[in-house]
Amino acid sequence: MAGLVLTGGIFRSRKIERYADGRDGVTLRPTSGKVRQALFNILQNRLTGSRFLDLFAGSGSVGLEAAGRGASLVDLVECHPGIFKTLGKNVKKLSPENVRIRKSDAISFCSRAKVQNQLYDIVFADPPFTRDFSGLDKQLLPLVADKGCCVIQFPSGISPDWLSSIDNLKKYGESSLAFFYN
Numbered sequence: 001m002a003g004l005v006l007t008g009g010i011f012r013s014r015k016i017e018r019y020a021d022g023r024d025g026v027t028l029r030p031t032s033g034k035v036r037q038a039l040f041n042i043l044q045n046r047l048t049g050s051r052f053l054d055l056f057a058g059s060g061s062v063g064l065e066a067a068g069r070g071a072s073l074v075d076l077v078e079c080h081p082g083i084f085k086t087l088g089k090n091v092k093k094l095s096p097e098n099v100r101i102r103k104s105d106a107i108s109f110c111s112r113a114k115v116q117n118q119l120y121d122i123v124f125a126d127p128p129f130t131r132d133f134s135g136l137d138k139q140l141l142p143l144v145a146d147k148g149c150c151v152i153q154f155p156s157g158i159s160p161d162w163l164s165s166i167d168n169l170k171k172y173g174e175s176s177l178a179f180f181y182n
Contacts, residue, residue, distance in 0.1 A: 004061050007033045008040055009068030016090040018059050019083045031062050031126055031153060035172045039151065040069055042170070042179070043122060046149065047071055050121035053113075053143065055106040060087045062124055067096040071122075074098055079105045110139045119145040126153040137162035141180060150180040 003015040018030060031039075039062070040047065048070035054063030057076035067074045076091070076099060078084045084103050091099055102109060106125065123140050127133065133154055144150050154160060156176045163169075168179035 004030055004059055005033065006061060006065050006068065007037045009065055009070070011064060011068035011094055011096075014094060016059055016061060016064065016093065017086050019080075019086045029129060030059055032172070032175070035153070035175050035177070036062060036065055038170060038172060039124075039177060040065060042168075042177075043149070043151075044069075046122060050148075051075075051119070051145070053077070053120040053123045055109070055123070055125040055140070056127045057087055057101075058083055058126070060090045060101075062126065063099065064090065064094060064096065066122070066124075067099050068094075072098055073100070075100050075102055075120075077102045077104055077106050077109045079103060107139055110143060114142045119143060119148070121145050121148040123148070123150040124153075125151070129155045133158065133160040133162075135161065137165065137180065144180070144182050146182055148182050152178045152180075154178065 004018050006014050050071045052066040052071040052074045055077045057063055057078040060076050063074045063076040078087050120143055123143050140150050156171050156174055166178040167181045170177045
């Protein structure tokens with residue numbers, strides 16, 4: 001398995017595993033180091049002490065960086081069995097005390113969290129780029145605490161139905177980050 005290098009915080013320069021692409025027809029596209037650095041530069045004033053939700057967590061690179069950069073709680077949500085196993089290995093390797101992994105479909109997790117009135121200061125979602133992004137904002141925004149934000153990573157070449165309601169947009173090659181602020 002190829003590795004990923006974390007770009008900042010107490011886990012800076014630490015390598016984590018990446019799920020082996022194609023083994024079962026699943027291709028994992030981790031958030032690049034450049035996009036992660038840009039994301040955390042934008043979120044730096046919001047991160048310390050925050051409750052951070054990483055949906056479609058994959059290898060966990062975004063959530064683990066959030067944990068290492070000062071988030072007080074990080075929930076990593078992933079449903080694919082093989083990817084979830086790799087995620088578990090990465091969390092075990094770094095042993096952050098503030099990270100919980102959840103084996104669940106992201107939308108189902110959001111529905112349960114909404115019913116339980118579970119809120120996060122930062123909600124980050126990086127769904128597979130092959131996914132339909134329609135209505136994704138309506139699933140995520142109810143989980144954002146007052147003065148919090150939601151970030152959705154999506155392919156730069158598409159225009160999701162919620163694009164006109166975002167507060168900020170940053171493009172990094174084939175990936176874009178949409179920001180919603182409460």
